Amino acid sequence: MNIEAYVDISVKVEYLGVEERGRLFQHAFAYKIRITNFSTHNIQLLDRHWWIFDSDGKLTEVSGEGVVGQTPTFAxxxxxxxxxxxxxxTHIGTMKGEFGFIDLETDTRFVVQIPEFTLAHPGVLQ
Incomplete structure (x- = not known):
């Protein structure tokens, strides 16, 4: 079974405003992730990797164990x-990523890609 095909990931983005960090101003975005296990196996999220791009081409990579301090298990x-x-x-950018999981029944690791999504200040993409 190609288990990664049975894990669905959806994303919703919200613009939070401008954050001042010293002399640097950055645009802040919240993103809400929903992960659903449509497989017949128990799985666990182990790690994540994000690629975050601004419109000037600046890349920020973020990776680590779990998400928000958790490594959730999904029935x-x-x-x-x-x-x-x-x-x-910048006012606009993109994110994409991947989550690493383990199938708890077969002890097999697998990766689910998170398709690219847009981060944009309201009104920029009208």
Missing amino acids: PNQDFEYTSWALID
Whole structure:
């Protein structure tokens, strides 16, 4: 079974405003992730990797264990939601990533890609 095909990831983005960090101003975005396990196996999220691009081409990579301090386990048809945030230097940018999982029944690791999504100041993409 190609288990990664049975894990669905959806993203919702919200613009939070401008953050001042010393003499640097950055645009803050919240992103809400929903992960749903449509497989027949129990799985666990182990790690994440994000690629965050601003419109000037600046890349920020973020990786680590779990998400928001957790490595959640998913039974079949179970989902998990979390919210995190990203900062970029420009009004618009993109994010994409991947989550690493383990199939707890077969002890097999697998990766699910998170398709690229847009981070944009309201009104920029009208």
